[in-house]
Amino acid sequence: MTIQAEYLGxxxxxxDQDHENRAxxxxxxxxxxxxxxxxxxGLVRYPPGTACPWCGxxxxxxxxxxGRGTVHSYTEVHHAIHPxxxxxxxxxxxxxxxxxxxxxxxxxEAIRVLGNLVxxxxxxxxxxxxxxxxxxxxxxxxxxxxxxxxxxxQWALDEEAPQPDRPWRYPSG
Amino acid sequence: MTPSExxxxxxxxxxxTDTTTPRHLRDxxxxxxxxxxxxxxGSGLTTRALATWAIRNAMEDAxxxxxxxxxxxxxxYGSDSTPSTFVAGDLxxxxxxxMDVHGGGSTTEALIGMAMGVIEAGMCRTVAIYRAFNGYxxxxxxxxxxxxxxxxxxxxxxxxxxxxxxPGQWFAPSFMRHMHDYGTTPEQVAMVKVIHSExxxxxxxxxxxxxxxxxxxxxxxxxxxxxxLLDCCVETDSGTCIIVTRADRARxxxxxxxxxxxxxGRCCKPRIDMHYQAxxxxxxxxxxxxEILWPNADVGPEEIDVTGSYDAFTFTTLMQxxxxxxxxxxxxxxxxxxxxxxxxxxxxxxxxxxxxCEGYTxxxxxxxxxxxxxxxxxxxxxxxxxxxxxxxxxxxxxGGCRQVRDVELTANLGWANPGTGSALVMRRG
Numbered sequence: 001m002t003i004q005a006e007y008l009g010x011x012x013x014x015x016d017q018d019h020e021n022r023a024x025x026x027x028x029x030x031x032x033x034x035x036x037x038x039x040x041x042g043l044v045r046y047p048p049g050t051a052c053p054w055c056g057x058x059x060x061x062x063x064x065x066x067g068r069g070t071v072h073s074y075t076e077v078h079h080a081i082h083p084x085x086x087x088x089x090x091x092x093x094x095x096x097x098x099x100x101x102x103x104x105x106x107x108x109e110a111i112r113v114l115g116n117l118v119x120x121x122x123x124x125x126x127x128x129x130x131x132x133x134x135x136x137x138x139x140x141x142x143x144x145x146x147x148x149x150x151x152x153x154q155w156a157l158d159e160e161a162p163q164p165d166r167p168w169r170y171p172s173g
Numbered sequence: 174m175t176p177s178e179x180x181x182x183x184x185x186x187x188x189x190t191d192t193t194t195p196r197h198l199r200d201x202x203x204x205x206x207x208x209x210x211x212x213x214x215g216s217g218l219t220t221r222a223l224a225t226w227a228i229r230n231a232m233e234d235a236x237x238x239x240x241x242x243x244x245x246x247x248x249x250y251g252s253d254s255t256p257s258t259f260v261a262g263d264l265x266x267x268x269x270x271x272m273d274v275h276g277g278g279s280t281t282e283a284l285i286g287m288a289m290g291v292i293e294a295g296m297c298r299t300v301a302i303y304r305a306f307n308g309y310x311x312x313x314x315x316x317x318x319x320x321x322x323x324x325x326x327x328x329x330x331x332x333x334x335x336x337x338x339x340p341g342q343w344f345a346p347s348f349m350r351h352m353h354d355y356g357t358t359p360e361q362v363a364m365v366k367v368i369h370s371e372x373x374x375x376x377x378x379x380x381x382x383x384x385x386x387x388x389x390x391x392x393x394x395x396x397x398x399x400x401x402l403l404d405c406c407v408e409t410d411s412g413t414c415i416i417v418t419r420a421d422r423a424r425x426x427x428x429x430x431x432x433x434x435x436x437x438g439r440c441c442k443p444r445i446d447m448h449y450q451a452x453x454x455x456x457x458x459x460x461x462x463x464e465i466l467w468p469n470a471d472v473g474p475e476e477i478d479v480t481g482s483y484d485a486f487t488f489t490t491l492m493q494x495x496x497x498x499x500x501x502x503x504x505x506x507x508x509x510x511x512x513x514x515x516x517x518x519x520x521x522x523x524x525x526x527x528x529x530c531e532g533y534t535x536x537x538x539x540x541x542x543x544x545x546x547x548x549x550x551x552x553x554x555x556x557x558x559x560x561x562x563x564x565x566x567x568x569x570x571x572g573g574c575r576q577v578r579d580v581e582l583t584a585n586l587g588w589a590n591p592g593t594g595s596a597l598v599m600r601r602g
Contacts, residue, residue: 007334011324047331047448075345077397082321085336093337095346095449108452116335135353152334168353170398
């Protein structure tokens with residue numbers, strides 16, 4: 001059955017045929033981050049897909065992956081497009097490079113997972129928190145519950161990890 | 174000798190590059206007609222009317238009648254246009270071939286290559302390529318208006334729920350990482366808008382002909398870092414058209430033909446799924462496209478007189494010029510801000526004002542402009558002589574000339590996103 005939900009006024013839908021995304025978001029709903037690991041070459045991939053982007057093998061299993069990483073790049077959104085995000089602006093969209101599988105299979109490749117900067121309980125971060133985070137910041141994954149079978153993986157500052165003295169931020173930002 | 178050997182250290186190309194265009198197609202096809210409607214924010218016309226008028230204008234420009242055009246190619250982004258079948262009827266064209274494809278930025282150059290292919294295959298003789306959309310008054314890009322209510326499904330579930338849903342937001346991680354990796358500054362990037370606005374001030378068709386300063390750009394409101402309002406192009410209503418035919422037929426047309434030396438169509442980086450899995454993310458598809466473009470064109474960037482680099486944002490122009498090899502990697506900030514791109518500079522870019530100032534068309538207007546530059550007949554405010562051609566003064570002050578001297582070779586660099594790009598090199602016939 002189609003899974004429908006709403007997040008910040010944005011309608012989300014997981015179709016019956018979309019097995020990969022149903023499995024992925026279902027695991028997220030249990031606050032457990034999993035990715036597909038290729039049976040043939042052993043690499044995990046993101047986002048979920050039908051076959052391995054490196055070797056093309058369709059066989060894979062869902063394996064737990066540590067939700068920790070470093071901000072590789074970001075944008076601070078001041079002009080929100082969707083009405084539901086306007087109140088939260090400025091908000092951060094983070095591109096986070098996971099510690100798992102860094103520089104694999106080649107030097108500049110990595111698993112880079114998108115998400116917002118959120119508070120530990122999954123709410124879009126307030127301005128004073130937004131100002132602290134930039135390229136190099138260490139973050140850990142948390143989840144924003146949306147519906148019974150959908151949660152969104154998100155990023156919160158990792159309080160246990162050493163942080164850079166000054167993460168790189170847009171000059172006047 | 175390959176262009177890479179001729180250019181030595183300037184152009185780091187691999188000599189063994191496999192290319193996709195047989196060498197014998199080089200200069201075998203030409204753009205013979207260009208046309209457009211007014212660039213506006215509120216055309217008051219259907220996309221069918223915009224397409225019809227743009228093609229009529231291009232046929233008139235080429236000196237062709239409806240019976241001379243028997244192929245149509247168009248592109249649209251999310252059903253924002255009118256298909257060829259309706260437009261053909263309004264023009265009295267009986268197509269031997271037509272195709273309406275999905276595509277936004279970088280589609281123009283790809284369709285020019287496809288037009289060459291279908292003519293080469295004997296499917297038709299002459300192809301009109303058009304783009305017609307009310308990009309401001311009907312279907313806007315991004316997630317505004319009607320698009321905000323459409324459910325997010327499938328692959329989009331990994332982006333849009335994060336408020337990551339417009340081209341500026343999608344591309345920003347590449348732009349920011351470029352600043353981080355190479356020290357590119359906001360002031361350097363703003364110069365793209367400054368220079369394109371200078372060019373637009375000499376283009377009577379431009380939607381935004383007013384010259385702006387670096388301070389104007391940096392003090393305009395922030396949209397999403399690193400993009401201020403004036404770093405972004407302007408959503409526009411317009412119809413635009415290019416007519417492609419074989420070079421031997423082009424001699425019967427009204428203008429000096431713009432010969433097509435090489436095209437690249439929607440060449441991609443690895444992992445073209447917009448999630449930046451394959452780095453460096455401060456490098457764009459041009460790195461791959463250039464290995465097809467320059468060997469096929471048999472020239473290198475150093476020989477190009479005028480560039481047309483897709484400027485949906487200031488930063489897209491910078492990254493493409495850099496990764497096509499017009500400067501060394503990481504030096505795009507210096508290249509776009511040192512005056513090289515000015516009308517009076519060594520290699521002017523977007524002489525019409527481009528997407529940032531003339532109007533947003535998903536790339537086709539920069540090709541139209543380069544065709545006019547190659548004819549040595551940019552439609553500026555210079556006086557028109559007895560032969561009907563403008564007498565260009567090459568005085569590039571505000572309101573003046575925008576024809577570059579002695580243009581022989583142009584390059585168009587089309588951008589869909591950081592991972593996909595197209596390109597086109599043309600030569601004066």
